């Protein structure tokens with residue numbers, strides 16, 4: 001009898017296992033049909049750059065890198081360089097500045113707004129954004145001087161080659177080439193070039209956005225800097241994938257202060273302000289914010305490219321209903337993937353002390369949190385207070401904003417489809433996926449103007465390149481720069497799409 005029961009249990013378990021494996025395989029290998037729009041894409045004209053054009057482009061970027069438009073803080077920017085940059089783009093892109101189709105305005109002394117007037121006023125305009133300021137660079141740690149625009153082994157080196165002068169020059173250069181070829185757009189578009197993105201954008205992009213809002217401008221979509229085409233960054237993903245930032249993490253910057261009594265170091269207090277503050281920031285670092293994998297758009301990103309993972313990871317990614325716990329733990333292991341799944345905690349400034357035999361009265365620290373779309377500033381603050389649990393540590397909010405709204409990214413979404421089509425064509429068929437932009441961009445100020453903001457940097461980035469952004473030896477290959485211009489060249493032309501698309505069923509549309 002017992003043997004019979006045992007057999008029945010074994011049979012049931014085997015049946016369940018077969019069922020489980022069948023579901024996994026069915027979900028993995030039968031990609032669901034998706035309704036896609038049959039867009040009427042026109043073939044963009046004159047895609048290949050001539051040698052002379054390639055040379056012009058490279059020189060244009062090198063010249064831009066040599067102008068040190070550094071933002072140190074909101075109140076400390078290299079304004080001489082910012083002014084010089086304005087004159088530089090006027091000299092390098094004469095057609096953009098003289099075209100009758102284009103109006104040009106300056107905001108906050110150094111930010112630039114262009115409107116390129118299209119022929120069809122029934123089409124809603126769109127906007128391209130980039131910024132001309134850069135973060136500081138310490139020359140002694142670089143292989144080449146960060147503002148020399150040096151070319152070495154096929155790469156142009158310098159601060160801004162990835163963030164964000166390449167895009168700025170790419171947009172203007174693409175427009176310059178198009179104007180030279182006699183191109184006239186159907187759809188109007190704006191180009192916004194902010195001068196203080198690296199220090200919150202309050203005087204540049206924010207003012208531009210407010211002015212456009214006052215003018216009652218509504219945008220079909222907006223494309224700003226953001227996530228790249230990643231290559232080799234997610235283990236097991238066997239091809240480059242273009243990540244389109246459909247939302248952006250929120251941000252919270254806190255100043256932590258501990259006030260103690262100053263005195264002689266020969267009879268120090270039992271607990272110093274430095275010791276108390278160190279323990280507090282250490283607790284924050286040792287207790288990361290909760291893993292939120294599956295509660296924001298990052299889950300859809302993995303499902304989107306599930307079929308591009310190597311076996312057996314393709315099965316895992318196509319079946320996150322069963323494996324999300326294990327995937328989330330795996331993603332937590334590296335800094336770039338960890339940033340996708342939780343609010344991150346970065347200890348960025350720590351200050352105290354003036355002399356080796358003086359006990360300092362005060363210690364301060366700055367902590368920057370980038371907030372996952374499934375959390376809010378308030379929730380993060382509550383967790384911080386609970387984690388520190390020390391009344392002696394004063395908290396003050398230096399700046400904060402909640403995660404940005406999720407932009408539309410379905411088959412009906414014109415902007416997303418134009419972007420996706422352009423990526424597919426320029427990056428040799430690379431699949432794209434909606435994702436969370438982990439850095440913050442000027443585009444957040446344009447939320448009142450459009451529901452369709454996309455953060456995308458048209459550059460292939462490998463794991464070893466990640467730390468070059470805001471880091472040492474920032475560089476872009478000449479080939480990548482040419483491709484970047486191709487991207488804007490085609491994006492601008494593809495945005496002229498005017499036909500109302502006919503709903504259509506197709507398979508395997510990424």
Ligand SMILES: CCCCCCCC/C=C\CCCCCCCC(=O)NCC(=O)O
Nearest residue numbers: 198225226227228336337340438439440441
């Ligand atoms: C699933 C894991 C994929 C991880 C991919 C990580 C790729 C990271 C590459 C670039 C970082 C994104 C930068 C976005 C623009 C940030 C601009 C900026 O610096 N803003 C200022 C700020 O955020 O403080």
Ligand SMILES: [Zn+2]
Nearest residue numbers: 163164197225
């Ligand atoms: Zn940037």
Ligand SMILES: [Zn+2]
Nearest residue numbers: 135163198470
């Ligand atoms: Zn930056």
